[in-house]
Amino acid sequence: MVEIAPDKPGRITVRGLGVRRGETQALRGVDLDIVPGAMTALVGRNGCGKSTLLKTIARILRPETGEIEVDGTTLARLSPRAAAQRMALLPQSPILPEGMRVRDLVAQGRHPHRGLVRHWSPEDDAAIDAAMAATDTVQFADRRLEALSGGQRQRCWIAMTLAQDTPILLLDEPTTYLDLSVQLEIMGLLARLARKGRTILVVLHELNLAAAFADRIVMMRDGQIDAEGPPSEVLTAPLLQRVFGLDARIIADPDTGRPVCLPRTAA
């Protein structure tokens, strides 16, 4: 498990967060400390508020009450550009820009580092090269995005957020609609990035992906946090019953020792 290092950048602190979406109260008084330099997975049933929490941290939704701090700075006080220098976001369904080549997409990640009149610096090129190397997308550089498979495309989007060069990476269900082998590939990539020191907050639908790859799991229910901690502590039969309404056994992965959730399917 990850050591909690207080000096690592990328600490997110959420205090008393309340968010209303239309008629419903999507978040009710959420308190949460996101451990820097680790991968935290947000899980829960549909409509539990996990995506709302991510989007509020990403400043797409406005909180009604409460406050979010990043490394001690109140998020609401930052300009859009300053916030984008601290946090990168991969939304659930970004729009595929027609005819754009992979390297040009990754280059968009440098947007928050440029001024009104664009100045392209060697630093930008270096950040793009590093991002493409980390995601193994160098060989696609001159290809058009629409010509790639779903998994390859997802790696390119992740490369764009890496080029943004932020201590924090926010991802909203990055494995949805992908083949299982590709889901594992993407999660493995995120785990490597977390080991290298990025703070990763990811909304996941698939419980066992969270259990296998995340350092910490946050379980949400009815707009509140129900449980939070390392997978081995959070993934228990009573909690799964309470949060997911799921009758399941927890076994240990013979290779990694991590918990695996095995829903009972016998009639």
Added chain:
Amino acid sequence: MSIRALLPVAVLSVLLIGALAWHLGAGAHAVPPRAVISALLSGGESYDAAVIAGIRLPRALGAMLAGASLSAAGALMQGATRNPLAEPGLFGLLAGAALAVVAAQGVFGLGAPSLVPLLAAFGALVGALMVWGLTTAAGGGAGMLTPVLAGAAVSAFLAALTTLLNLVDERNFEDLRVWLSGSLAGLRMPVVGMVAPWALAGLAAALLLAPKLTVLSLGDESAQGLGVPVARIRVLTLVAVVVLTASAVALAGPLAFVGLTVPHAARLTFGSDYTRLLPASIALGAIYLLAADTVGRTLIAPAEISTGILTALVGAPVFVALLKVRG
């Protein structure tokens, strides 16, 4: 700059100079190229020089500014709405601008040329807001055709009001009839000089907005994650579009489909990155209207075909082709 980056600049420059020379030389009274150059450089008292300096040069400058403005406005609208069919004509801005100018002249007697850009801007804004309101009422931006239908309804309504005003005041109608079909005929240098600062400011704003629009093409949430204040950029884009549309209308009346035809022609070569697409659209727009206006003046000389009729004849098939490809 690399050769790859310089080549399009060189090609567009040659095309622009070629189109300008053709526009200045050709017409009911053909002026040989050498006389065009000497008229531009040294002026003179000759008939040729008078035609070039007094009639054709203002008209050529007006064509370039109007073409560049409408093309930039179209590209800006396509970027801000992510709707490939967005364009000042189809989204009600041209009809609004035309009605505002006609109403001000016909009803309130506000005919001063200096007022025309302001009136056109007001009308374009009202037209755009009507289309936006109607689209929202119809359930938001779902589908690229909803705002086009709203634009068609608003344009038909505003055009009916324009026709009504013209029927009431037939004398004014005679003056405005040609202008309403989209024409550069009779454009004089003082009007060009008065509109040019507005057009140039709008074009500069368009170039500054271009990198934001590229980011916006990844979706609102991605753009926000990349530090682009989405709502503020949309408002600034609307302001630039209104200024550009008003400039074009003040110079040439409502020219249909230019904002659709030119950016999509530019996309074929320059792709959809707005930092390349906008400068290319501006240059191609100037070239396109110079060519369209020259054809309009020479095809059935000494009579003229309004430039707006030609742009509509070219633009309508482009619209249909876009529907087929994207629909």
